[in-house]
C-alpha cells in the first residue's frame with residue numbers, strides 16, 4: 001500500500017472508503033435529513049462551536065470564496081495576513097471580488113506577528129475584516145491564532161480564518177477564539193476524500209451577511225441556513241462523501257478531540273526530531289512549526305525532484321514538494337488525519353536509503 005504523506009488528500013480508513021460505494025438516496029428525503037443533521041452536529045463538537053456549520057460541496061478553496069462573498073461588499077477594506085501560498089490565495093479571492101485588500105505579508109517560513117496586525121488595524125480604522133491562515137500548508141507554519149484573534153476582536157473586526165489544514169487536527173476552539181467564518185476541507189484532517197468544505201458562521205458574520213453585497217449564488221450562507229432547517233442543502237450535495245463522513249466523524253469522536261490533537265502533536269514532534277537526526281534543518285521557524293505538515297529545507301547537494309521520484313517509485317512513499325518559489329528548496333511530510341507513528345517511521349526508513357541516492361549523504 002502506498003504511504004501517502006502529503007498534506008491532503010490524506011489516506012482514508014477502509015471503513016470510510018466502504019461507505020463511498022453505498023447506493024444513492026434521495027437528498028431531499030428523510031434519510032438524508034437525518035444523516036445531514038447527524039454529521040452537522042458531530043462537526044459542531046469538533047469545531048467547538050454552537051454557531052452554524054454548513055457542508056458545501058467543493059474543495060477548500062470554494063469554502064474560502066464562500067467566506068469572502070458572504071460577509072463583504074465590493075470596496076470593503078480587508079487586511080490580508082499572508083505567510084505563504086494559501087494566504088496569498090485568500091487575498092486573491094477577496095481582490096477578485098472587489099475588496100480593497102491591504103496586504104500584510106511575511107517571509108515564507110515565518111509566522112505572522114500579532115503586534116504588527118494590531119498596528120495595521122490601529123492605523124486604518126476602515127479595515128472591516130482580517131483574513132488569516134491558521135496553518136499555512138505550503139510552509140508548515142501555524143500562526144498564533146488565539147493572539148491574532150485577541151487583537152482583531154479588540155476592535156470588533158471580522159475574523160475570517162482559513163483553517164483548512166488545521167481544524168480537527170490542531171487546537172482551534174472556534175467560539176472561544178471568536179472566529180467569525182472558519183473554513184476547513186474534507187481531504188485534510190478529516191479522513192475522507194476531497195469534495196466537501198465545511199464552514200462555521202458566527203453571529204457577527206451573520207450581521208455582516210445582511211449587508212454584504214458581493215455577488216453570490218451557489219455560495220449563499222442564507223440559503224444554506226434555510227435549507228439546513230429542512231435537513232437539506234440548497235444544491236445536490238456530494239452524497240457519497242457525506243456517507244463516508246459520518247463514519248469518519250464517529251471514529252474521530254471515539255478517539256476524542258483531545259486525543260486527536262495530542263496524537264498530531266506527538267507525531268509532528270517525532271517527525272521534526274527525525275529530520276534533525278538525519279542532519280537536515282526544518283524550513284519553518286521551530287516555535288511555530290505545524291503539527292499537520294513538516295517542511296524540510298533541502299540540504300546542500302540534494303535534488304528534491306529526484307528524491308521524490310525515488311521515494312515514489314521505489315518505496316511507494318509520496319511526499320510533497322515545495323510550491324511556487326519553494327520548489328526544489330523544500331519538501332514536505334504530511335501527518336494529518338489518519339496517521340500513526342508507524343507511518344512516519346516508514347517514511348524515515350525510506351529516506352535513509354533515498355537521500356544519498358538523491359545527492360545528500362546522511363549524517364549519522
Ligand SMILES: *Cc1c(COP(=O)(O)O)cnc(C)c1O
Nearest residue numbers: 059060061086135137164165185
Ligand atoms: C489545501 C489547502 C487549501 C486549498 O484547498 P483545496 O481543497 O485544494 O481547494 C487552502 N488553504 C489551506 C491552508 C490548505 O491546506
